[in-house]
Amino acid sequence: MTGPVEFLVRYLAPDAGAGAYNDWRLVATTSLPTWAQLTLGTALVVAIVASALGLTRLALPKRILLLALRALAAFWVLALLLQPAIELRAVSRVRTRIAVAVDASRSMSLATQDGTRAEAVAEHLAASQPAFAALAERATIQPFTFGERSHLLERFPDPLPADEGHTDLSRALTEIAGQSVGQELGAIILYSDGVDTEGLTPDAARKKAAKLGVPIYAVGFPEGSAAPDLAIRRVLADDFAFLHNTVNIEVELEERGLGLDDVVATLKQDGQVLQSKPVTFAGGTARVSFEFKPRTIGKQVFQISVPVQSNEVVESNNQRSLVLKVIRDRIRVLQVAGRPSWDERFLRELLKRNPNVDLISFFILRSTTDEQKASQEELALIPFPVNDLFTTELPSFDVVIYQNFNYRPYKMAHYLRNVRDYVQKGGSFLMIGGDFGFEDGAYADTPIAEVLPLMLGGSSPFDTAEFRPRLTKEGRRHPITRIGEPGEPPDAVFRRLPPLAGFNASLGAAPGAQVLLEHPGLPGNPPLVAVREIGGGRTMAVTTDSLWFWRFLAVGEGGAGREFDRFWGNSLRWLIRDPELARVRVKADRSAVPLGEPVIAEVQVLGPDFRGLPGAKVNAVLVPVDGGKDGPAGTAQAVTGPEGGAMINFPDVPPGTYVIRASADLEGENLGKAEEPVIVEASDVELEATFPRPEVLKALAEASGGAYVDIDDNLPELDIKDARRLEVDRTRRIPVWDTFFALTVLLGLAASEWWIRRRAGLL
């Protein structure tokens, strides 16, 4: 027995057996609080310094000797007060933990040149058994599999799984490192193809590894091991866009093993090709951007695709869909008036006052028959930019207004087709009457007549007689004609407003149009206000130029003209399909639904007061966006609850792009309809980018102080340090302050002090 521990055990704890303790340390066992210990220590220092002042008469050597004795004595007193003890301990070192983490995501099921990636990992694990056995002597080996999360296993299953739907390397590493309860994590041995579905980049991987502080030994797959494939690797686009403003969709492509030089990428909306662009590959990757201006608001689905190659391993990653929510910046309104008039003036004033409206006005201030009494330079007139307005600029407007406008003097006949097509493609058109409007503007048999809500041809000319309009059945529940005060019956408001004057007769409503207000004094009650949805757009007809009476004359009768403001405000909102004006609304739970999960949406039904309407019957269908050959992919019925909401559910929907179409009715009254696009994801995110990402694994290894090897190479030498962590099994404390030896030392110091002072003549 030669070590200090054995010596201490023999003399301090002779009753303990040999080897009972393998460590010792000196500890203080005093019960004095820290502040008391500090006070005592300070008092002793002060006492020594004070006593030194009384020794100035002595020679220097004696003074030093006495001070040393006093300091030693003070230290000894302090040590005794701390009640020192020797603690004998039986300790053992905790074994280091080594995590072996194997990627179990679906991308590991992809083929390499010899079996799947998971099979290659299993072979490597088997081949590395001797290395693991050597490690197991110094450390605890913990097997994990991971995908989106990590899973601690007893042992790796055979065969290795490859069925996780996502890979989140960062999260999995964090979880593995976090499972070190009582054990140091010495290293992580990571088997993966590096395909991270959360988009982990090499830079982000370096930061992650540095933060973990654990060496990562990564075993990955070289880039050349990928099976032939062409994939849309990433689609970069904002979640929303502004109407009529340029949208940019960036697409990253990647190909391996196909030797492609270029392909054609296609952007589609609702199955219709918007753009096709050739893409050239460089180093196996390519980038293409699509720019376009959305023309309608709401959620819209776009598809990007590249052609499937003959020997591709995965076809589903050749297309991607995305949902873009198109919102309105400002409402762009084009107001074209045939002449200055009070009707034009009050409408312009209202539109200009609306901060959400971007108004472009063109008024015909002088006709071809008016006299010229000034040179052109003395006039503030500008040419009517017919061509610009009705060709290039037309699609940029949300609403086009013809207000008592006669197109014929401006040789505009061929531009009327553009207006019709603009409506068919989703634009909104409003024609306001007057002696230049409708029949008197000779719009019968023109392309515009095809989209108007009125039938024109052969009706009587503009009539200036006064009349009081009458609300129709459709008008009573239409948002446009809800212009009265809160709680006021819809019919009553039109009875109290000033009568109108000036009327463009017609042959009645066009097919599919709704008449909201009618002239009750003429045969057949021709429409005063009619609306129509045609093609993708909406049209509205107001067959008078006297609506300004509701503004100015109403003020003269004690009103405030709010009915005029509300009428045009409602009209504008209806024309632009303001979602806030819809009484039936549908919202999908998710725009992109993973395959196998149901499509869920909430239908909200509102009453005329725009509060939730309970008890309404909701019918919903899920139809493919391209119409589909086999009919709807699902149907659902529901009844709205107390708040006017109803949940609808379409289970077992095959992959594709769909539109949820919902309609609602209450006691036979149709309350409206709404629709919302939704994507059922065809592709597997794990298979969207099939190519191994060794660069991600290399970044993890380098930044963590580990190493990277390809799957064909041997496991590298692991630099595993011995654990620093100790585990104490038992202890025993032997006091050393209350011994004869301690007292003898103290007495010896005091006696030496006394003897020296006596010799120095101080006593």
Add this chain to the structure above:
Amino acid sequence: MKVRQRNRRELLREGAALLLGAPALMGAAGPSDLRVGQLDTGGGWNTRPTALRRLLWEVGQRTSIEVDLEPRPVQATGPDLFRYPFLYWSGAGAFPSLSEEAVRRLRRHLTYGGTLLIDNADAEPGGTFDTGVRRELARILPRQPLANIANDHVIFKTFYLVDHQAGRILRVPYLEGITIEKRYAVVYSQNDLGGAWARDAFGRWEHEVTPGGERQREMAFRLGINLMMYALCLDYKDDLVHLPFILKRRQ
């Protein structure tokens, strides 16, 4: 006084108008056509009875505005006041104070979109009419004082590019006005615009125009047309699309 001779076509047209009645010639006025109410405030409210009719005729001839040629006398307390968003208040000499009801209705008319053109037929700043107008405007719109209208305001470019003041006599080199929500609801001329517009049934100008002669009369018509156009189109000529054209012509 030198008066421009009318051409044969004008004579024939005016003769026909006299024989048939102007509304018949121009067609029945539509609900949105320009009708002007001439404010009857008592006193010398109609010292230029032919002036407004002539101006409206010129408006109809030179612009695409459809006009009702006959200005209608209206009283501020009358039931028809709000049928005339454009009011013309001409006068000479003193006139009685407006009643409280008249003041209230005129305030409402102007606040909700009406336009009032005041024309001092005396052309005498500080005279009895001018004093009376200022007194009544202070009652009608007490929070909005009269102020000079800047020469580059849209009123001077709504149809003609007008650089000069106009009227029978150039007494004041500016127009005054009152704005409500950035719009001139009241425009006040002290240069007797109506005196320059007035023309008798035989086609003779009723008043000599000084010092600018017939050019000054033409400017008075142009300013009158611009004011009518302003009432109907507001700041349309301030829209960006017009700016480059107007700047070029102003150079």
